[in-house]
Amino acid sequence: MTKRKITVAVTGLNNIDSPGPGIPVIRGLKDSKEFDFRIIGLSYETMEPGIYMNDLVDKSYQIPLPSAGMEPLLERLRYINYKENIDVVIPNFDAELYNFIKLSSILKNELGISSLLPDIDLFESRHKSKLCEFGEKYDILVPKSKMIFSVNELIDNEKEFEYPMVVKGQYYDASIAATREQAISYFHKISNKWGLPIILQQFVSGTEVNVTALGDGKGNCIGAVPMRKMYITDKGKAWAGITLDDKKLLEISKKTVENLKWAGGCELEYIKSKEGKYYLLEMNPRFPAWVYLANGAGQNHPEAMIKIALGEDVPCFENYEVGKLFIRYSYDLIVDISEFEKIAILGEK
Amino acid sequence: MKLNQNIAVSESGFVFNPTTGDSFTTNFLGKEVIKLLQEGKDGETLYKEIEKKFDVSRNILEKDVEDFKMMLSNYQILEND
Structure with missing residues (x-):
């Protein structure tokens, strides 16, 4: 079967000790049997490792920091799109999502770049500072x-x-x-x-459990995989984790994504109390850095996200493999100074 | 108390609780006790099965099995009925 060629721009290339989700998202895309993805990396800093991962990222461009606002970002994306003809963009940082959500219709209508993002009200409603109201509205236990x-x-x-x-x-x-x-x-x-x-x-005492999920924006939870951290770094990030068979957790998470009509990837972070109650600590509005575990367990969320963004119908994933582990590792890339020079001077490589 | 039905026990004595993600290792006897509990055998039936295979006094067996069950309960491998 000939694979469909699609160009996807991805942010979050900071594959460091507190990693962004960009590289795991790209790995999911590269595993696709249906698409041949050309990956355009969008970076904020010259030292984001993803820029130099030539087997995963075909070309990288620097983009303005979120604090610069929407106009400089749009201008930069116009230039990048002129060169690369992007089909879909996947923003992976919380802080940049506001700009990307606000620009999503312009990106689609003017530049032909699709995305799968929640609307701004929904995005704001699950903000940490509004979590109590969010819990009450959607009938979710929150601290x-x-x-x-x-x-x-x-x-x-x-x-x-x-x-x-x-x-x-x-x-x-x-x-x-x-x-x-x-x-x-x-x-x-x-x-x-x-x-x-x-x-x-x-403070709620208990075990932290997390779910990576994907909503299609129409009230369907396309996929959800629960995970418990097995090894945590001093920054509180998962360095290893395992997929769980927790039906109650899965049910709560699916219901949340469905009730919200969430569009895009998300991570639901819970504390499971000793009494077996699940308290939602946070809902992150993008894929987590461990999203590749979902892929390893049988649910390729990034690929499904692309299909939904392109307007295709995607059936819900029915199951996943329980007891699948991810174990993160660090790896030294050897990079020629000329590579660094390109991104530092030209802002693209 | 009954054994959590989701528990997976391998031949090597690796015990995995898929609900919590916890994993443990146990020796041959522990594996045997878990296997019997999985078959719904407990109390006198379980003791008799163990006595067929191991040369152990009833007092020691009962104490060890109860200690082990307490541990399984702490690890959510055994659950309340």
Whole structure:
């Protein structure tokens, strides 16, 4: 069978110790038996390893940081599309999604670039700071949480949350504070790095379990695979994990994706309490960095996402292999200085 | 108490709980006890089956099996009925 040729632009090429999902997404695409994907890497920094992974990424372009806004991004994508004729774009960073969602109709209508993303209201509704309302609206158990902007507010909320409490950044980072001193220290540390607000969250004791899922935006959960971390780095990232046979977890996750009419990839992070209750800690609006495990277990979510983005009907995955592990590793790429020079000077390679 | 039906036990004594993702290793006797529990054999029936294969006094057997079952319960391999 002749494979269909499709050009896909992918961000999140930072395959580092706290990896972006770009490279695992690309690996899923490269495993496709139906498509012959040409991969265009979109990077923010010259040292993102994916830029130099020539067997996975055919060509890379630097794009402006999300803080630059939509206009510079659109301008850059116009140029890249002129050169590469992109069919689908898969943004993989939380912080860039706002711009890509806002631009999605322009990208589609003007440049012919498809994507599969939630609308902006849905994207905002599952934000960490609004998780309580989100839980109430969609009937999901969530730990109590509150958005704060100052240390005084933290102290004011001590009685309500009690220690230990979780102190979280609005996009990244979370620490468990056992005392007021620790909470204040985490408040400063996280807000210095990621800005305000800070989110205080009730600490729920139990086992962390995660689900990678794909919604088609029409109320169907196309695929979902649950995983438990087996090895965690000092940054709290999974370095190894295993697929689970947890029907209740799967049911809750599918129901969430379906009720939301979620479009695109997502990661649902839960704590399973000793009583067997599942508390949703976060819903990340893109594939997780461990999404390739879903592929290894029999559900190629990135490939299915491309088909949906192209307007094709995709049946729901019925099953996956339980007890499948991923074990991450680090690997030194040897790169000629001229390769680095191209991306540093020309912004493309 | 009954054995979690999803539990997978290999010939080598590798025990995998697919619901939690936990895995354990057990020796030959542990594997034998789990196998019997999986077959629905417990209490007196289980002791008699073990006694057929192992030279062990009843007191020690009962204590060891109960300790082992307690461990299985802690690891969610044995569940409440």
